[in-house]
Amino acid sequence: MxxxxxxxxxxxxxxxxxxxxxxxxxxxxxxxxxxxxxxxxxxxxxxxxxxxxxxxxxxxxxxxxxxxxxxxxxxxxxxxxxxxxxxxxxxxxxxxxxxxxxxxxxxxxxxxxxxxxxxxxxxxxxxxxxxxxxxxxxxxxxxxxxxxxxxxxxxxxxxxxxxxxxxxxxxxxxxxxxxMSGAWEENYREERSMMGFSNVAALGSFERNFSSKRNAQIVLRLFTDRAPTYLRAVAYGDYSAGIWNLPKSETWLFPERYIGDYAVFGSADSAKATWVQSALSTFDFAFAPPGAAVALKEADSVKRIAGNSFYLSEENKSDWYYVESNFLDTAETEKFLNTPHRLDSLLNEICAAMHLDSSDQAKMATQKIRQYFLENFSYSLQMPRRKSGEEPLILFWKNRKGFCEYYATLSTLLLRKLKIPARYVVGFANPEVAESGGYFVFRRNRSHAWVEVFDGEWKIFDPTPPIPFESHSAGFFEKWSEKFKAKCVYGMHLLRDGNWRKSLDSWSNAVEALLKSTWFYSGIFVFALMITLYVVVKRHLRQKQKKSQNLKIQELQKLLRKTEKVLAHFGFVRAPAETVSQFILRLEKAKTQRILSPKKMAHLESALQNLQKYENERWCR
Incomplete structure (x- = not known):
């Protein structure tokens, strides 16, 4: 019970x-x-x-x-x-x-x-x-x-x-x-999120990425043998009072093909795909090189914002692919020409100082801007405090120092003032090779802002003076833990992305083609014929050997009966339970006693030889 x-x-x-x-x-x-x-x-x-x-x-x-x-x-x-x-x-x-x-x-x-x-x-x-x-x-x-x-x-x-x-x-x-409350909120945000990659970008938002105690934190891992210098996130549209806003134009894209379980969005004429793993889950955009397509896991559509930026859904913020492409991006130039009217006087003053003219082409204008910045400005993370409502570009022009966001913003507006389409772009630049090899990493302090200028097609223009990057020296435990973490995330990715099914598909296709081949069945027939011949020949030899042994046994048994008949004539009869070997011993004992005549002894000797022959050859194979 x-x-x-x-x-x-x-x-x-x-x-x-x-x-x-x-x-x-x-x-x-x-x-x-x-x-x-x-x-x-x-x-x-x-x-x-x-x-x-x-x-x-x-x-x-x-x-x-x-x-x-x-x-x-x-x-x-x-x-x-x-x-x-x-x-x-x-x-x-x-x-x-x-x-x-x-x-x-x-x-x-x-x-x-x-x-x-x-x-x-x-x-x-x-x-x-x-x-x-x-x-x-x-x-x-x-x-x-x-x-x-x-x-x-x-x-x-x-x-x-x-x-x-x-x-x-x-x-x-x-x-x-x-x-998420009190003093912990700031620590939580600093640890879990990146500044400068939201729908609205404020000048100075990157400063914390460079100066915080977590500036060496790994943000992205690119599993490839060749990483791009610039990995863009989003291109912004209009600027006003230190704030960049997203372009108002957006379209929905549908998958063109698939990489395992990842749907590819955008024009992708290359098979070269790189998997990107995000260590933080707060991005709103898929980071990719300029002009590349992206692939998102189990997505049926994706929002594409003007400027070729891909907006991520809540489910696709941890990893994605970018797929290299060779197509020429020549669209949407009219959306990146606006400048704020309240900055007209400032932009005119700067154009005059840089000797920029409305007749300058994109190549000449970018050369003048870069040269002026190199000769008259310096890179600095220490920006003066500005009053509420004060235009940050005026402060930047006055103090002649700043970091990438200011250089890229001012350059974008100057080019637009000359009627040259330009867009302000944020992302990462200058990746590091992982010490364990096999992939690249972007740290917090590699977040960057630059310009994309239209010169027949959209091209990268980075006006920021050379940045003195400090190499990050990791300790033994940090190196070991990063190597272990990278192998784990990549191993789990291989299990989850569905690419392993391609191997099964190729194997099943090969098996299907093999089963349809006449050579396959011909080979099976030849193999079966050889096995059959081997079995038949081996059985024939075994039967022949057995037959030969049977004939020999019959001859020995005939010899035994003849010998026993002769011995019985002399009075030596083998008992029913007596073996041949025991019978031989009894005869040899009688032989030693010499109780028979010489003629009978000769017959006894011959009989013993026959019995010994039977005993020796009876069990031979």
């Missing part, structure tokens, strides 16, 4: 977990396994408990954990669902082996842990199955619960597990609240 109550208890646990997690595909095989184990145990056929299976089961559940979807800003229920199913597996695995390595106490403990982890949403159905499970547990453990000590242990275990489950989520919510 105890076996039945235990089975009903586990059955209730499976139903509770299946309903709370809404994963009925695992609940059905779990119930089938439970019924199978119940039938075997009822008949006395108990399986031996194998610890190796319980340990190896961690692997698929760990992969499930890594592949589970994350939920930004809220507690992910998968952190409880996946361990619940693993502990349920342990409970069933122990129960089917109770008495041969399995223990009921572990069955009860694992199953109770599953019940408590399942109580994420309180509803009538879940509570009903929970009550049934505890009732069946009481019936199953009734003999043991007669002792007060066991009752106390059971209640204590339930209270501890309940405290663990409830405090786990509360601790997470407290941590999130603390990070």
């Amino acid at each position: 105890k076996l039945l109550w235990e089975m009903l208890f586990l059955f209730s646990v499976i139903l509770t977990l299946s309903i709370s997690s809404e994963i009925y595909g695992l609940g059905i095989p779990a119930i089938c396994f439970l019924i199978f184990a119940f039938q075997k145990r009822r008949l006395g056929k108990i399986f031996a408990y194998r610890k190796s299976v319980a340990y190896l089961a961690i692997v698929p559940f760990a992969f499930w954990w890594f592949l589970s979807p994350s939920q930004n800003g809220v507690f992910s229920q998968w952190l409880l669902i996946i361990p619940s199913w693993y502990f349920l597996f342990l409970a069933l695995w122990q129960w089917k082996s109770v008495g041969r390595g399995g223990y009921s106490v572990f069955v009860y403990w694992n199953a109770l842990f599953v019940l408590l982890l399942s109580l994420r949403e309180w509803n009538a159905v879940t509570l009903g199955f929970l009550a049934l499970a505890f009732l069946f547990l009481l019936f199953a453990t009734a003999p043991a619960l007669k002792r007060p000590k066991n009752w106390l242990q059971l209640l204590l275990s339930i209270l501890l597990a309940g405290f663990f489950v409830s405090s786990f989520q509360r601790l997470y919510e407290w941590r999130q609240k603390r990070y």
Whole structure:
């Protein structure tokens, strides 16, 4: 009866977990396994408990954990669902082996842990199955619960597990609240986000990327053997009072082809694709070289903003591909000619100082701007504090120093003043080769702003004077951890991106082509014919050898009968239970006694030789 109550208890646990997690595909095989184990145990056929299976089961559940979807800003229920199913597996695995390595106490403990982890949403159905499970547990453990000590242990275990489950989520919510409030908010934003890559870009937003204590933090990893110098994120449209805004024109693109599970958006005439892994999940755009297409995982469409910027959805902010392209970007020039009227006097003054003329072509204008900056300006992260409402470009022109955002902004507006289409672009520049090799990295301090100017096609123009980059010297632990992290993320990417299915497809296509080939069946026929001939020849030789041995045995048996007949004439008869070797010994003894005449001794000698021949050759093969 105890076996039945235990089975009903586990059955209730499976139903509770299946309903709370809404994963009925695992609940059905779990119930089938439970019924199978119940039938075997009822008949006395108990399986031996194998610890190796319980340990190896961690692997698929760990992969499930890594592949589970994350939920930004809220507690992910998968952190409880996946361990619940693993502990349920342990409970069933122990129960089917109770008495041969399995223990009921572990069955009860694992199953109770599953019940408590399942109580994420309180509803009538879940509570009903929970009550049934505890009732069946009481019936199953009734003999043991007669002792007060066991009752106390059971209640204590339930209270501890309940405290663990409830405090786990509360601790997470407290941590999130603390990070997002008060002094922790600034630290959280600085650690988790990048400045300067939002829908609205303010001059000076990059300063924190260069000067913070996390300026050496790795932001992007590019798994390629050749990284671009400039990796653009977004091109902005109109400028006003230190603020750049996105262009108002946008279109929706649909996939052109696929790279595994990644849909390719934009014109991509090359097969060269580079995977980009983002260490931060707060970007709104897919970073890519100028003119490249992008590939997003499991996306059916993507928003393309004027200036060839790709806006990411919430689900596609952790990784993407960029696909190199050779097409000429000549569109949307009219959207990048606006200048603010309130800066007309400043721009006219600067054009006169730089000897810029409306007749200058793009190449000449960019040369004059670059040369003037090199001779009269200096690169500096220390910008003077400006008053509220003060134009930052006036301050930049007056102090003759600043960093990339100011150089790129002023250059963009000067080119537009000359009726040359230009756009302000932000992204990353000058990647570093990873010390372990095989990929490139961009750190926070490599965030950059530059200009794209139209000269028959959109070209990169970087007016910022040379920046004295400091090489980052990583310690042993930092090098080792970065190498390990990169290998892990790339390994998980290979499992998740779907490219491995191409190998299976190519293998299946090769098998299909092979099965349709006449040479394949000809080869099978020849191979089968050779095997058949080998078997026939070997069988013929074996039968021939056996036939030869049979003839020889027949001759020896005939010789034995003839010899025994001769010996019987002299009074020597072999007894029914006497072997030939014993008969030979008896004859040799009679020979030594010399009780026969010389003529009979000669016949005896000849008979002994025949018997010895029979004995020696009878068992030879």
